[in-house]
């Protein structure tokens with residue numbers, strides 16, 4: 062039997078953040094992940110501490126933001142990979158009223174560091190923005206492919222990575238330990254994203270998947286360097302390629318791209334860019350969202366050695382690094398999980 066402190070199931074941004082915390086505290090672990098693309102792989106990778114619909118700060122942005130910036134900077138150095146680029150978001154103003162609302166918001170203490178008080182004039186003739194842009198600072202684009210492949214290789218080199226589907230019926234729960242095949246650990250922590258709904262130990266009602274789709278386009282004359290936010294995001298991928306989206310749908314949990322989403326994205330993007338482009342791909346993923354838009358940390362009463370780290374919704378990159386720290390403090394030092402993040406509120 063191989064003894065570990067923890068077994069982690071799932072290697073998206075939740076699993077990676079947790080591994081980093083465990084290593085920092087010299088804990089031993091094994092990661093099991095099936096190698097399928099989860100929400101992290103399918104996301105836009107936008108790291109944004111603001112809500113650009115209403116010009117407000119994201120929930121707890123002031124505490125999540127510094128932890129996340131530190132995390133991605135350290136991880137880039139550790140993996141020797143380009144896992145993120147600091148880049149502004151240019152939010153297209155729809156009207157003078159929006160400009161005024163932005164000015165008021167940018168004066169608020171919690172938004173001062175993020176919403177620039179100066180407006181930008183539009184100098185790109187392929188973008189329709191007669192009222193100009195507001196510039197969001199402190200934002201970044203996470204290069205999810207580099208992050209996921211870099212971290213997986215790092216774990217493989219340390220001999221702590223198993224690429225397989227976790228088999229729930231192979232768990233044996235002992236009083237103080239959990240046995241899985243030939244491994245024994247103090248706890249198993251499930252970081253499975255929206256696929257957690259197939260986990261028989263998880264309270265299914267706690268997650269409401271939210272499907273999101275992107276179109277990948279090639280637009281040689283668009284020439285965007287920053288992230289552009291109109292009625293949708295346009296995210297530069299390099300070589301004149303862009304990710305455009307995403308949609309939000311609660312009715313469809315399948316991973317197949319849909320014609321409805323394609324039409325919605327096309328109609329929205331054509332309202333703010335006027336250059337020719339070619340559609341070269343379409344992707345779909347499921348956000349692990351909760352009813353109250355708050356994360357899910359901790360265990361249920363029935364299975365105290367089985368933990369969950371989930372519910373990252375549409376803000377995974379901002380929240381995961383600090384949430385991993387909160388979870389580890391609970392596991393190792395018995396510090397309480399804040400009630401609004403505790404999975405027990407959903408039982």
Ligand SMILES: Cc1cc2nc3c(=O)[nH]c(=O)nc-3n(C[C@H](O)[C@H](O)[C@H](O)COP(=O)(O)OP(=O)(O)OC[C@H]3O[C@@H](n4cnc5c(N)ncnc54)[C@H](O)[C@@H]3O)c2cc1C
Pocket residue numbers: 070071072073074075076093094095096097098099100101102103104105106107108109225226227228252253254255256257271272273274275307345346347348349370371372373374375376377378379
């Ligand atoms: C279209 C879209 C756009 C998004 N854009 C953004 C964005 O711009 N910014 C942002 O912050 N967030 C964004 N999000 C949300 C973000 O992607 C999620 O909050 C976050 O990635 C969730 O990470 P996770 O680690 O919990 O889950 P995941 O990334 O899904 O990782 C879970 C992993 O566990 C594996 N797994 C699950 N069950 C098992 C099992 N039984 N055995 C083995 N392996 C298993 C899965 O295959 C997967 O690899 C977006 C999401 C979508 C769908």
